[in-house]
Amino acid sequence: MAVPELHRNTWAEIDSAAISDNTAAVKARLCRGVRLMAVVKADGYGHGDVESAHAALRAGAEQLAVAYLGEALRLREHGIEAPILVLTPVSPSEAVLAVEHNLMLTVISASWLREIRRYKLGRIGGKLRLHVKMDTGLGRLGVRSQEEWKRMVPWLQRPHIELVGVYTHFATAGQEHTDYVERQLHRFRCMKQWVLQSGFSGVLYHCAGSAAALRFPGAQMDMVRIGAALFGFGPQGLDDGIQLKPALSLHSRMLQVKKLEQGEYIGYDNSYQASGQEWVATVPIGYADGWSQGLRGSMVLAGGMRMPVIGKICMDQLMIRLPHRFPEGTKVTLIGRQQQAEISCRELAQYVNSVPQEISSSLSARVERVYLPAATEGTSSTPSLLVANAAH
Template sequence: MNQGSFYRDTWVEINLDAIKQNVRNMKKHVGEQTKVIAVVKANAYGHGDSETAEAALSSGASMLAVAFLDEALSLREKGITAPILVLGGSRAADVQTAVDHHITLTVFSLDWLKEAMNELEKGTLFCHIKVDTGMGRLGFTEKEKLMEFISYSNSEEKVAIKGIYTHFATADELETGYFEKQFKRFNEMIEGLPSEDWMVHCGNSATGLRFPEKLFNAVRLGISMYGLSPSEEMKKELPYKLEEAFSLRTKLVQVKKIHKGDSVSYGATFKAEKDEWVGTLPIGYADGWIRKLKNSDVLIEGKRVPIIGRICMDQCMVLLPEEMSSGTEVTLIGKQENSEIPVDEVASRLETINYEVTCIIGTRVPRIYMENGRIVKVKNSLLS
């Protein structure tokens, strides 16, 4: 048994060519002089951290970003040597681990830095300063405190500031008032800083797509690297086509005839009004195909087929148009023949955003990586 095998016919298919194309398109759009930081936190939004990282790095990204130190260490363990920025806060007590693994931390407090310097026995901490210009999450809000931090850092040889950044709260909204306010504030915060050799970045995908001229010298590319639009409203003004990389597939594990009056699944909420063919799918809410998706569609032989009854932990049922063979492929997200269920359709059913959909498809679902229409890797996190 190894990570390249799996024994249940349910899998996520990741199109690495799509990821690469999305990175190349962004790179072209923002200009060669602007660095691309590939955001691969949360297992690369469910796509697989090291596989996405490698695809992004091979197509023009020069740095990776993750949410916390464990995610960065996981990439290092998988052999990724590129620079990695941790976007969230880290414990001062863990600074030596970060330094030992050449991981850049986000910093936003002088007290934290002093504590970290006490902890650090050898090496130099590389950091990017976070400025909070209106997201209300992490970062310096006052210039005075920022200057105090920088001047302390300059006197401390165990720390090297390598960048400064902020994060927009509304870059994906067509109304740009709040975005402009944050942009102005960031400019004020960085004015006069010794930032000539630093990475200066404020933009996520939405900013990169809409305001390539407002990026300073790097863009943090997340959702659009995966081929998804940062918001519904932005779809009409995308500067290039995004290629969705994520598909979710399974196979009919049983097909059976049910009769008028028979019911399906927990609670017996679906009752057949006539004889019907029902297919059982080996995927359920423990895979992230959550109960709220009852009544949504899947694709079989290129046609839409509804899920019926409640979704169980590991299985759910669909109403087939006719008798079909067990083993027939089913697409829950993605393209099949001439039909498609995009991630956004599932997001809209769940009254959420596309980001959440790919993140919640659990790691117990194996990932199959495709390049040039061929499988290049299979990863089953349950087996090692």
């Protein structure tokens, strides 16, 4: 496939059709009537927020979620009209923006609700639409006791506020043992009773992210929040055979190829020493692009073969050991497939003891994104490409 002109020889290819296909695959596994909220925070886990949102909505996602208010405003600026939930609580002063742009906010305390009185939301027109976050055991954010909930109730009943949803998040949904998930789910069902006993109706209850939605149909409730699975990151070995497609690949080109003699060094702090005559290539991607020094010793692909990263990874470049001389300009794949060989985000995540979505979301704005549009009827099998910078 021909790559359009880029400003540098390192780029990520994003398969929009894969995001749509993954969304549709998850949606097909949901119980009747369960809504799908597509989580496109962190620039769509590094895949591009606007493009990922469009791909998920095309495949049937009803709502979107982001981490921060600025991410939600950006989606609105790009013409996305679907309901959007901001998962991280915002400053009370920013509630006005949420009303003006028809955004849903997360609330975790009565003190926040008291504070927004200062901004006289009733004068704006429209309601402030809220989801209450419950902490059932992740220990990150949320209401923990019925007393906390009761302090919130009078404020949530005010005429300019609408309680749209109540939610929580599981801590261990991707692990083999399910005891803690079951404890959290039981706790959330008890909290749901607090809400019902307080007289609220028509509220959406949601607790399942990607892993829980696929593994525990009983946890799907009214809506699921799907993030990792949109991009092909499923719960390994625990997903009951659902076929998810990786949506991102990462490529570069050999900038210089050199021959080392035995005993010569490569990298800062003489971090690699040649054990004999060796061919080495320099590749223009480094930790400022999100390819951290923790990936030293991991593999890349060139010519369909796996080759190790040697020496310390630099800010802008890294070095790889070759089995023989390669022409300068040879394509290097850091994530993705060449011939029969493949390197996945999951493999890299295991190498650094992390999760696949950290690998993709760590890719910085310096790595240009090449978008492969979703195929439509009557189009060529080789779609045109759209180049966009991750920072937009």
